[in-house]
Amino acid sequence: MFTDYFNRFSWQDVQADILAKTDADVRRALQKDRCDLEDFKALISPAAAPHLETMARISQARTLKRFGRTIQMYVPLYLSNECQNICTYCAFSLDNQIKRKTLTDAEILQEVQAIKAMGYDHILLVTGEANQTVGVPYLQHAIQLIKPHFAHISLEVQPLDQTDYETLIAEGLHTVLVYQETYHAAQYKRHHPKGKKSNFQYRLETPDRLGKAGIHKIGVGALIGLEDWRTDSFFTALHIHYLEKTYWQTKYSVSFPRLRPIEVDKAGQSQVQEFHSYMSDRELVQLICAYRLLNDTLEISISTREQESFRDNIIKLGITSMSAGSKTNPGGYAVAPESLEQFEVSDERSAGEIASVIRKQGYEPVWKDWDVVYGG
Amino acid sequence: MQPLHIAGKAFQSRLFLGTGKFGSPEEMARAVRASGTELVTVALKRVDRETDTDALLAPLRTASLGLLPNTSGARNAREAVFAAQLAREALETNWVKLEIHPDPKYLLPDALETLKATEALAKLGFVVLPYIHADPVLCKQLESAGTAAVMPLGSPIGSNKGLRTIDFLEIIIEQSRVPVIIDAGIGAPSAAAKAMEIGADAVLVNTAIAVSHDPEAMAQAFAWAVKAGRLAFEARLAAAHDHAQASSPLTSFLKA
Numbered sequence: 001m002f003t004d005y006f007n008r009f010s011w012q013d014v015q016a017d018i019l020a021k022t023d024a025d026v027r028r029a030l031q032k033d034r035c036d037l038e039d040f041k042a043l044i045s046p047a048a049a050p051h052l053e054t055m056a057r058i059s060q061a062r063t064l065k066r067f068g069r070t071i072q073m074y075v076p077l078y079l080s081n082e083c084q085n086i087c088t089y090c091a092f093s094l095d096n097q098i099k100r101k102t103l104t105d106a107e108i109l110q111e112v113q114a115i116k117a118m119g120y121d122h123i124l125l126v127t128g129e130a131n132q133t134v135g136v137p138y139l140q141h142a143i144q145l146i147k148p149h150f151a152h153i154s155l156e157v158q159p160l161d162q163t164d165y166e167t168l169i170a171e172g173l174h175t176v177l178v179y180q181e182t183y184h185a186a187q188y189k190r191h192h193p194k195g196k197k198s199n200f201q202y203r204l205e206t207p208d209r210l211g212k213a214g215i216h217k218i219g220v221g222a223l224i225g226l227e228d229w230r231t232d233s234f235f236t237a238l239h240i241h242y243l244e245k246t247y248w249q250t251k252y253s254v255s256f257p258r259l260r261p262i263e264v265d266k267a268g269q270s271q272v273q274e275f276h277s278y279m280s281d282r283e284l285v286q287l288i289c290a291y292r293l294l295n296d297t298l299e300i301s302i303s304t305r306e307q308e309s310f311r312d313n314i315i316k317l318g319i320t321s322m323s324a325g326s327k328t329n330p331g332g333y334a335v336a337p338e339s340l341e342q343f344e345v346s347d348e349r350s351a352g353e354i355a356s357v358i359r360k361q362g363y364e365p366v367w368k369d370w371d372v373v374y375g376g
Numbered sequence: 377m378q379p380l381h382i383a384g385k386a387f388q389s390r391l392f393l394g395t396g397k398f399g400s401p402e403e404m405a406r407a408v409r410a411s412g413t414e415l416v417t418v419a420l421k422r423v424d425r426e427t428d429t430d431a432l433l434a435p436l437r438t439a440s441l442g443l444l445p446n447t448s449g450a451r452n453a454r455e456a457v458f459a460a461q462l463a464r465e466a467l468e469t470n471w472v473k474l475e476i477h478p479d480p481k482y483l484l485p486d487a488l489e490t491l492k493a494t495e496a497l498a499k500l501g502f503v504v505l506p507y508i509h510a511d512p513v514l515c516k517q518l519e520s521a522g523t524a525a526v527m528p529l530g531s532p533i534g535s536n537k538g539l540r541t542i543d544f545l546e547i548i549i550e551q552s553r554v555p556v557i558i559d560a561g562i563g564a565p566s567a568a569a570k571a572m573e574i575g576a577d578a579v580l581v582n583t584a585i586a587v588s589h590d591p592e593a594m595a596q597a598f599a600w601a602v603k604a605g606r607l608a609f610e611a612r613l614a615a616a617h618d619h620a621q622a623s624s625p626l627t628s629f630l631k632a
Contacts, residue, residue, distance in 0.1 A: 064587045066534055068397020121424070151421075217480075244481065249451060251480040297481045362399040371421045373459045374449040 001205050005242050006235070011184055014041075015231040021045035030054055035294045040237050043290035044230050052286055059289035059318040062296050069363045072321035073351065074122040074154065074301075077111055078330045079103050079142055081340065083128025085158075085195030087181075089223070089259050089275065091342050092128045094195065097265040098340045102133050105145060107335045112149050114333035118325055118351040121368040122152040124177070126328075126342075129158035129197060136164045140171055147172040152370035154219070158196065159206035165213035172372065177219035178206045179255070182226040183235035191226055207239065211247030216374070218243065218252055219301070225259035225278045233287055237294060253299035253321070254291060256284070260305050260343040281310055285317060292318040304345045311347050311354075315361050324354035377606055380577050382555050383471075383503040383524045385442070389414050390572065391602040392444070392557065394582025395432065396422070398591065405435035407585055411595035415442040417473050417580065420463045421449045433467075444505065446473040452486070453493035460497055472497060473527070474506040483533045487514050491521060498522030507559055510541035512548050519554055526552060527580065529560035530571065534583045536563025539570055549575045565594075565601030572605025573613055 021042040029039035030051060042048060043055065080102035083092045091098065103111065115123065125142060127134040134157070143153060154175035155168070165176070182188050185200050192198045207218050220239055222232035233256070240252050259275040279287075284306075291298055301321040302314060311322070327333050328342040349357075355365040379386040392415045398404035408416055416436060423445075424430045436443060445463035450456035453476065460472040474497065476490050477483040490506050491514065497504045503524045508514055510528040518526055528548055531537035538561060539545065549556050555577035562568050563584045571579050581598055588594040 065536065065583060068583070068586050069399035070397060249478045249480070359400065364398065364400050366422070368424050369419075369421055371423075371425075371449065371459065371462070373462055374421070374451070374455055 001208050002239060002242050003201055003204055006183075006204065006238070009235070009238070011231060014234050015228060017041055018045045018230050018234060021047045023047050023050075026051050029293065030058065037234070037237060037241060037294070040290055040294045041234060043293055044233050044287060048286060048290070049282070052282065052289070055289035055293065056285065056317050059292035060316055062292055063318045063320065066296050067320050070366045071315060071319070071358050071363050072122065072299075072301075072366050072369055073120060073324065073355070074124055074152075074321060075115055075118065075120045075323050075351065076124040076126050076156070076303075076326050076328065077108075077115060077146075078126045078328060078332060078342065079108065079138075080127040080130065080134045081330050081342070082130035082133050083195075084131070085129050085197040086193050087197065088191045088193075089225070089262065091262040091264065091340055097268075101330045101336065101339055102127075102130075102138075103330050103335065105141075107331060108142060108145050110334045111331065112146060116149055119355070119367055120351065121150055122154070122370065123150045124154040124156055124323075126155075127157045129195065131158075131196075136160065136167065140168060143168060143171040143173055147372070151368045151372060154217075156219075159203050160209070162209040162213050165210055165215060169213055169215060169375070173215070174370065174374075175217040175219065175253075176210050176215055177221075177253075177255070178203070178210070179219075179221040179223060179257070180204060180236070180239070181223045183222060183232050183239075184227045187227045207243050208246075211243060211250055215250055217299075218247075218250055219255060219299075220252065221255040221257065223259060224256050224284075225275050229256075229279050229283070229287070233290075237291070240295070240298065251299065253301055255301045255303070256287060257303060257305050258284070260346065262343050263340060284310075285314070288314065288318045304347045305343065307346045308349065312357055312361075315358060315363060322354065322358075324349065325351040377603065378610065380555060382505075387414050387578070388412075389599070389602075390578040390606055391568070391599055392416065392578055392580040393585065393595070394580060395419075395436065396582055397586035401431050401435050403591055404432075404586070407591040407595040408436065408441070410592045410599070411585070412599045414440060415444050417444045417446045417582075418467065419448045420445050420459050420466070423463075423466055425462065425466045442471065443467050443469055444471050444473050445469065446475050446507075448475045448477075448483075450476050451478045452476065453489040453496065456489070456493045457496050457500075460493075460502055461500075464502070470501055471503040471524075472505070474504055485509060485529070487511060490514075491517055494518050494523050495521040505557065510544035510548060512544060512551055515548050515552055515556075519552070523554060525555040525557055525577070527557045527559040530558050530567065531561030533560040535561050536584055537561050538563055538567035542570075542574070545571070545576070546574055565597045568598055569601040569605035569608075572602055573608050575609055578602075 025042035026048045081092045082100045156177040300319045304326045329339040358365045393413045447456040447459040476486045515526045531540040557578040558571040558576045559580040585594045
């Protein structure tokens with residue numbers, strides 16, 4: 001399990017190491033065809049900031065070679081906002097007094113129709129963690145309903161046991177996204193004080209359980225805004241490094257969601273909770289390029305959390321997949337457009353608009369790049 | 377130049393093209409035309425099997441162009457056989473480029489599963505063109521299994537590193553009774569020409585054309601390189617020597 005490997009590293013040492021990287025370390029990394037995790041530390045360090053243009057050039061060339069002039073398109077479908085966890089940054093948190101909603105069969109199919117009309121063939125199913133209402137049987141049933149309509153089904157829900165994953169894979173699940181949020185155990189506890197989610201280790205070992213279950217693709221990542229992004233990114237890269245060696249038949253993708261404002265209920269009053277931005281646009285580009293220099297084949301996705309102009313300019317720099325026209329509330333596409341969102345989307349342009357932005361840059365939006373014939 | 381025959385079909389062009397990684401279907405179509413190719417691969421996973429108006433396929437549906445569906449995404453023989461059957465239905469061809477790579481990172485082919493799938497598909501009447509390592513023994517086994525050609529790699533797929541496996545490719549070409557198509561890693565026209573000079577029957581190119589600055593011009597460059605290499609092979613290219621030829625100093629004592 002990753003825990004054994006993870007425990008050999010100390011957060012403080014890694015952080016100090018990253019901050020101690022020098023210009024010479026960065027230059028060495030930039031000259032190598034194959035970077036290792038020490039090089040990655042240099043590339044995400046403050047010392048790499050003056051080399052951003054060089055990093056972007058290498059990142060672009062390597063991404064082009066592997067993925068060509070293409071961007072994969074996916075869209076989330078929020079099935080439920082019920083949740084038994086308290087997460088300090090999420091609008092679905094148990095302590096937020098909001099109207100809870102879980103889609104029925106008919107509503108799921110209504111949403112599916114709306115999403116198909118947008119052109120999508122790859123879908124990401126999202127729920128909160130509420131085992132009574134949206135446990136494994138609900139997910140299994142949802143996949144059965146959705147499978148005839150999509151070539152690729154991804155899931156972003158609570159961590160499950162290996163046998164549960166095996167059940168869902170047999171139903172047609174291809175990909176699971178499970179972000180550690182932060183690899184800093186104490187901070188993790190602070191941000192997840194209640195619910196099953198407060199078990200750091202169970203979450204940390206989720207990709208192991210997925211790998212053992214034989215999943216096709218795993219998405220990992222850390223939320224940007226909870227802890228020092230550089231150190232969290234190193235541990236994310238370490239996690240991917242471990243997973244690639246251990247579960248070599250599985251594909252990996254990474255994402256780095258920057259926290260967005262959420263709507264919370266404070267004593268009957270609706271308020272917007274802002275987050276201090278821990279990472280600038282320049283730093284996010286640095287991180288994307290650093291990942292690409294470390295790993296030629298890693299899929300990197302950018303969601304509608306990011307702003308229009310940033311998303312437009314990042315297309316050619318190293319990312320491989322994008323969502324567009326996303327709704328982060330259950331029923332958001334057709335059934336109940338006004339229900340509460342998980343977070344406020346930044347880029348509200350439609351899928352069609354994003355597709356034409358991609359095309360204008362000489363890239364092709366790819367709607368279908370999988371087939372149900374290939375198992376989980 | 378002699379035509380190439382595979383499973384009863386004659387090809388004037390010995391350049392096959394992959395259709396992935398292009399910036400648009402139009403750009404891909406222009407490159408295909410400029411290359412003069414008569415056979416292009418299409419990933420089944422990219423094809424929308426529910427419509428007849430798939431954006432990727434539409435520009436490829438011309439009389440002079442054969443479609444070669446590939447099974448990219450398959451991790452074992454069972455999935456590959458299933459994919460080939462769906463491809464036969466969707467693309468109306470019994471030709472299949474068999475790709476089985478359980479490793480999604482380097483996309484390296486699985487020899488054991490590929491051999492199994494080739495046997496099964498050949499029995500089902502498919503024209504099988506398997507993507508494999510440059511493994512001469514495997515090539516002979518695939519021949520026995522009924523393969524229509526073999527497609528050994530020059531270097532890791534998408535790497536543009538050229539003919540890193542050349543020593544093994546030469547053995548394969550020497551021994552093979554089916555056409556040898558060098559697939560994967562051919563990053564420059566010079567590498568394609570080299571492959572043809574050593575006697576490969578054809579080459580398959582994708583990344584080097586699709587991600588170049590001008591795919592159409594690059595496709596043309598590859599077309600010329602493949603022709604030049606083939607002509608040189610047919611004209612019996614002189615072997616290279618790194619030393620001067622002495623005028624028989626060791627055997628000049630022998631009477632003529």
